[in-house]
Amino acid sequence: MASTPTLIVFDCDGTLADSQHIIVESMRFSFQHLGLALPPRHSILRTVGLSMAEAIASLAPDLCEATRDDIIATYRNKCMQLRNARQSEPMFLGAAQLLSSLAARDDVLLGMATGKSRRGALRFIEENGFSAMFSTVQTADDAPSKPHPTMLFQAMRETGIPPQSTIMIGDTSYDMLMAASAASAGVGVTWGYHSVAELTRAGAHLLVHSFASLEKALCHALEGGRLRPFCREVAA
CATH class of the missing domain: 3.40.50.1000 (HAD superfamily/HAD-like)
Known part of the structure; x- marks a missing residue:
C-alpha cells in the first residue's frame, strides 16, 4: 500500500x-487617499499574513466599517496598479x-x-x-x-x-x-x-x-x- x-x-x-515594497506603498497610499494618518512602516509589515479586514482593524481599530471597506478597495486597486507597472515583488x-x-x-x-x-x-x-x-x-x-x-x-x-x-x-x-x-x-x-x-x-x-x-x-x-x-x- x-x-x-x-x-x-x-x-x-x-x-x-x-512583497514589502508593494504592501507598504499601497497601504500608506490608501490611508493618505482618505485623509487618514499614515501607519508606520513597521506596523504595516506586522499585519502581513492577515486578511485585509483584520489588517486594517489592527492598524486603525476606531474606523467605521464603511471607511475600512474604502481602504481595502483602494489598497487592492493600488496593488494591482503597481503590479501592472511591473513594480518589484x-x-x-x-x-x-x-x-x-x-x-x-x-x-x-x-x-x-x-x-x-x-x-x-x-x-x-x-x-x-x-x-x-x-x-x-x-x-x-x-x-x-x-x-x-x-x-x-x-x-x-x-x-x-x-x-x-x-x-x-x-x-x-x-x-x-x-x-x-x-x-x-x-x-x-x-x-x-x-x-x-x-x-x-x-x-x-x-x-x-x-x-x-x-x-x-x-x-x-x-x-x-x-x-x-x-x-x-x-x-x-
Whole structure:
C-alpha cells in the first residue's frame, strides 16, 4: 500500500516573495487617499499574513466599517496598479528552486495559504510559472484570517492529507499558530516579517535561515518519515 504523501503548505508574502515594497506603498497610499494618518512602516509589515479586514482593524481599530471597506478597495486597486507597472515583488533567493524540487517528488503535494486575495495569489502563481505545482491554494477570500486554522483544514480536505502529514511554512506567528491549531507541524522562516522569538513563542517546530536549510530539513523529514525531527532547533 502506498504511503500518504506529505502536504507542504507555503505562505506567500514574506516567505516566498519579498512583497514589502508593494504592501507598504499601497497601504500608506490608501490611508493618505482618505485623509487618514499614515501607519508606520513597521506596523504595516506586522499585519502581513492577515486578511485585509483584520489588517486594517489592527492598524486603525476606531474606523467605521464603511471607511475600512474604502481602504481595502483602494489598497487592492493600488496593488494591482503597481503590479501592472511591473513594480518589484521578487521571490527570495532559492524559493523557486525549492518549489520545483518539491513539486518533482512523488511523495509531496504543494499548497499555498496566504492573506492575499484569490486574484492576487493566482496572479503570483501564474506569473512565476507555478500553476502546475500547487494542488491547493487557500486565500483570505476563502476562509477566516490567519491564525484561524480553516485555510489549513480546507487544504487538507481538498488533498485528502491528514494533519500529521501536513507541514505549514511561513514567516509570521500567524502561520505558526495556524499550524498548531490544525495539529500540523509549523516551520518558521527567519527572513520575513516576524522575529525568531515570536515564531518560537507561536509554536514553530523548526526555524530556518535560508532556503538551502529549509530544503535540507524537509528532505530529512520526508526521507525519515517524520515531520517533526528538529523540534525547536534552528537549522543553520
